[in-house]
Amino acid sequence: MTATPPAPAARRRRRSAAETQAEILARAEELFRSAGYAKTSIADIAASLGMSPANVFKHFPSKMALGDAIGAIHLGLIEQALTAIPTALPPAERLRRFGETLLAGHLRNMEGNPYVFDLVVQGLETEAEEIRAFHAWLSGAVRSIVEAGMADGSFAVADAATTARVVLNCLEGVTHPLLLRQLDQPALAQRLAEMLDFLIAALRKPLDK
Template identity: 35%
Template sequence: MTNLGRGTGRREDGVRRPRRKAEETRDDILAAAEILLRKKGLTAFSIANLAAELKMSPANVFKHFHSKTALADAICERHVVQMIGRFQAFDEPIAAPERLVIAVRRLMETHLADIKENPYLFEMLVVVSEADLPSGRHYKQLIENLFANLVRHGIETGVYKCTEDSAITRNVGSAFASVLHPVFLMRADEAELRERCDGLAALVNAALQNPLAK
């Protein structure tokens, strides 16, 4: 692996190379850290091991991330942004109630797959959520925004009969965020979770299509 540098501007063979931008080094650190964290988990992971993998000094890693918790937070941030982005895209016109159900199921299935296939990554999501780190707060905000946009689409297309009110969209997002919170999912029975998500989606759809909904 190429030596990412101890600030010397030279490779291990002594040939001078262009100095890397801080953002590029940060991305390399994140990529290597994610691989190690997926293999070892947060408890067994260390900055020293990461630095050795990257052939850089631990001090260089600490210049970009002050702790392994900060690294985990940054990795989770990238993961949740990519994950939520996938749920906002619909390939064909779909009515608002079906959009809501599809989004809930996609989110649930992705989390369940992460628990099975990437348990250490999901462990990090739980840690950052419990520690109230920035990525945990951002995850909650992204979930609320996702469902706020779904509700707004339903109102604009005339399917949902309530007025566009920030309290309504915020409460819908919060309801789903609480059911699909990583801490809850780690302890949930899969069949019960599916039933609960479908039931909540049906309840929200019924309420939003009711002309008396406020």
């Protein structure tokens, strides 16, 4: 009796570049969390995934680029939280929530994910593309709040773009990651509340020229 030949092995589905990148990012984040960014090499990440370092470099040209990408993921979570602020709120309340949510997001990373916070700081210091994109998004989001206040008459300003830039610059004086380690949380919260009170009052009745 002729033996039945074994069935051919199922061919492994080829992963897309996006899937491979996501896998590399997830494993790199895991290793950075456990061993630290400085002590983790591209070779370590590649070995843990069963791939060559060259394959990792094909998707991320350097460890710094990999770190910037992970920092961008967590900045994206802050962006999601800011996007979730209801647009039906009065513009002044939206601006207050915006500042509070931005500060809370950075503080969460500083305390719960310090290595991620360090990656964000690294991106700020090197002016990474991901950081610039996040700042551009923040600028647009603040401008939309200012424009809503202009539309309903609650903000007495004439130039939305300039006003939004000034407002964001003021907020960064309290929420910028490079400054957060210098004050404790109660002091930060008080400084932010005072800054928002001043900004909202100025938007409602601009200072005389």
